[in-house]
Amino acid sequence: MLIPVEPSIDEQVDAALAWLQRHATKATLEGMARYAIPSDHAFGVSMANIQQLARRLGRDQALAQALWETGWYEARTLAAYVGEPARLTSAQMDRWCRDFDNWAICDTLCFALFDRSPHAWKKVALWAGRRDEYAKRAGFALLASLALHDREAADAQFIEGLSLIEREAGDERNFVKKGVSWALRSIGRRRSPKLKAAALATAKRLAQSPDATARWIGKDALRDFAKAARKRPAA
Numbered sequence: 194m195l196i197p198v199e200p201s202i203d204e205q206v207d208a209a210l211a212w213l214q215r216h217a218t219k220a221t222l223e224g225m226a227r228y229a230i231p232s233d234h235a236f237g238v239s240m241a242n243i244q245q246l247a248r249r250l251g252r253d254q255a256l257a258q259a260l261w262e263t264g265w266y267e268a269r270t271l272a273a274y275v276g277e278p279a280r281l282t283s284a285q286m287d288r289w290c291r292d293f294d295n296w297a298i299c300d301t302l303c304f305a306l307f308d309r310s311p312h313a314w315k316k317v318a319l320w321a322g323r324r325d326e327y328a329k330r331a332g333f334a335l336l337a338s339l340a341l342h343d344r345e346a347a348d349a350q351f352i353e354g355l356s357l358i359e360r361e362a363g364d365e366r367n368f369v370k371k372g373v374s375w376a377l378r379s380i381g382r383r384r385s386p387k388l389k390a391a392a393l394a395t396a397k398r399l400a401q402s403p404d405a406t407a408r409w410i411g412k413d414a415l416r417d418f419a420k421a422a423r424k425r426p427a428a
Contacts, residue, residue, distance in 0.1 A: 214236055221239055318357065333376040377392055381417075
């Protein structure tokens with residue numbers, strides 16, 4: 194009786210890349226430019242199809258690492274859904290963060306993988322102070338993702354996050370300021386009443402700042418909070 198042989202990591206990567214190529218479309222590839230996503234090393238595969246393949250593959254950290262090393266946009270996106278949070282090392286998170294070259298990869302990794310890692314909170318403080326635009330965005334994208342997903346986190350951790358938001362609110366680079374706003378809005382809409390009040394106070398201070406970028410972030414958050422309040426059903 195023949196014993197089935199599991200395909201090697203290299204074989205799995207080759208099969209995944211072939212699958213992605215088969216599911217690529219010119220329209221998807223061309224559409225990436227409208228969202229400021231580089232397409233020179235991409236196939237043009239929809240997120241729905243990438244997630245479909247991820248479900249078939251399951252969680253496998255070694256495979257995620259190998260997919261990442263290919264450099265293909267879709268393979269790196271796939272790595273976010275295939276990676277195993279508990280096996281993701283601190284050093285590996287830093288290496289991948291240094292590779293970020295667009296907001297979509299940054300946000301997907303933070304939202305679907307990094308925020309489930311035991312190293313996540315340490316990375317928020319570390320990356321928020323980075324000079325690189327996408328690494329710095331990662332600090333705030335990760336904070337936003339934790340606000341949405343980490344139900345065990347203490348309020349004090351997010352209070353520290355609000356301090357980081359105020360500290361870095363003057364960074365005028367597009368993807369940084371939008372990441373900072375996302376973090377502030379997520380804390381103000383998804384956490385405890387105490388944190389919502391603290392986020393609102395932070396947004397009001399920023400909206401009155403003499404710095405134009407900080408004002409934009411504060412007003413962006415205030416608009417979002419007001420919109421959420423209008424949608425909230427009356428008690």
